[in-house]
Amino acid sequence: MQAKAVKIALVMSLALAKAALAQDDRTFSSGYRFVEMTGEELFANVCQGCHMPDAAGATGAGSYPSLAGNSNLEAAGYPILIVVNGRRGMPPFGDMMTDGQVAAVVNYLRTHFGNSYEDVVTARDVRDARR
């Protein structure tokens, strides 16, 4: 009986390819792609690794640019392209995030950290931007 329950659970969990691993308040992805869905969570679990929790960037032998009050975010197409394709040392995230996730994190950036661009990016915009 228990073995059967385990088997069913196993099949179910394998069916959920995007299963997230919840550890208290933090989300961990179980595969190559991110499972975080909101812009806020994507920023906190991905972007801030380099761009820092306050989005102010950081400098060592080279720099991570500040995203705070950043006029490069004004034209929404630009951050979409950067997130999808990467730029120089920045890795591309196009294969690790869906159109909806890219849109969510771009919208979050464009409305936080001293940025206030009110036009909303959609998943369709991201799809159109992918080559």
Add this chain to the structure above:
Amino acid sequence: MQGEAAVIRRRDLLSLIGAMAGSAAMYHAMTSLGFASESPYKGPVSLKGDPKGASVLILGAGLAGMTAALELRNAGYKVQILEFNGRAGGRNWTLRGGDSFTELGDFKQTCEFESGLYINPGPWRIPYHHRALLDYCKRLGVALEPFVQLNYNALIHASRAFDGVPQRIRAIRADFQGQVSELLAKVTQQGKLDEAVTKEDQEILLEALRSWGALDRDYKYKANLISAQFRGYARDPGGGLNALPLPGDSLALSEILKSQVWRYLQNFANYNFQTTMFQPVGGMDMIGKAFAREVGGLIRYNSKVTRIQQDHRGVTVSYVDTAAPATVQQARADWCICTIPLSILSQLPVDVSAATKSAIDAVPYAGSVKVGLQFKRRFWEEDEAIYGGISYTDLPIRQIGYPNSGFNRSGRGVLLGAYIFAGANAYEFTAMTPAERVERTVEFGAMIHPQYKAEFENGVAVAWHRVPFVLGCSGDWSEEARATHYHNLCQIDGRIALAGEHASALPAWQEGAILSSLDAITRLHDRVMRN
């Protein structure tokens, strides 16, 4: 029918070729048959001729930069190195008790390990076929010891299989191999391979499968003392009364298949991870320190490069001392070997052709995280008989690396609690504070080793995207970028040649850094001699 003449053994063939055509043909034949070394390293580099006082400015005192410095100085060049850090070695790096490290974002850690315990945040193992690196270790007197890559008694853990219970690598391997062998034996006996395999070979195949899979007389894989010789016992053979061994039950093939853990088995057979692997005794940075003993006097530390210019007579590099960044200083030389990681070089104004600049801009840098944990005792040895090697898990920590030295000692021990390379988890761990990385690593690791909770003392965590001197782990070439830009990146551009793991086909390996450097200085020296 196979005639006898067709069954020339390879060794016979080699003697025949050797006798008839001499040693050059013998060597060629040996190489093509896979006996001789295929390493691109052909022994110590030979830079013949007098460079007549030509000078070279080297940017970066990692293994690529120090290899260039050592060889060019020995060849008669005037050599100077600019290094961002206050130490030599670059990513060849070891953290020990008392060491401090501040990552980007001003997150500072001080390693609290007991004296003698350490972690290698960067490279930690050396394949036997990395002939250049091994040769420098020999020439520079760096003592090596085995790095245990495959420990049959280490663990494979799939959080959603086997009720979440970690399994011994030997059991997974024996059960998978045994049951696959049984299936193959079955279809062979059913005559389903008649078209593909001759009758004579089928008999041999069955014998081989019985041996390879630990099958019984009837070609069945069962819980018995035949399979137990490979998967281990429920009760090991002992002495005296109750000495006789008992076999344990095997894992179901279906569950092994669904668990995906068979992926790890193939990993051990990967050329890069085959035994014998090595590590320097006392920490990976013994290599960087050995190089620095040779060329340390040529290094200007704490020097942050801000600009690279060249004209038809030489190269001028602007830099600032990291303690006094307002004052721009300059260094000039006839030639420049630049080993600055592309993640940083791509941000600098550099006088190079458009093609070289495009190549510099074409390589993203991978993320990677390592966490070292100190425990009150070596419970993995004392409780679980795991001596060195690596356990694999699908939890975000991915790997647990046990120390490959100090075996069987009492007292404290340090293990690698997480090694996350690329993928979503590397970013998720990078985005945390160092303290949270350590905390989460302990929580996840406790699902594999429950002793973590009682025995953990302290830890350090290095997320390579936050390492100030490299901004990433290694160059992450895509196939397209390599096809378009790699050749251009490796060209000498005027008076500047790039070197480092990013300018090699061995990304993230120290061997790549050294081979790239040797290739760059060889071509540079040719050019100097022709000038």
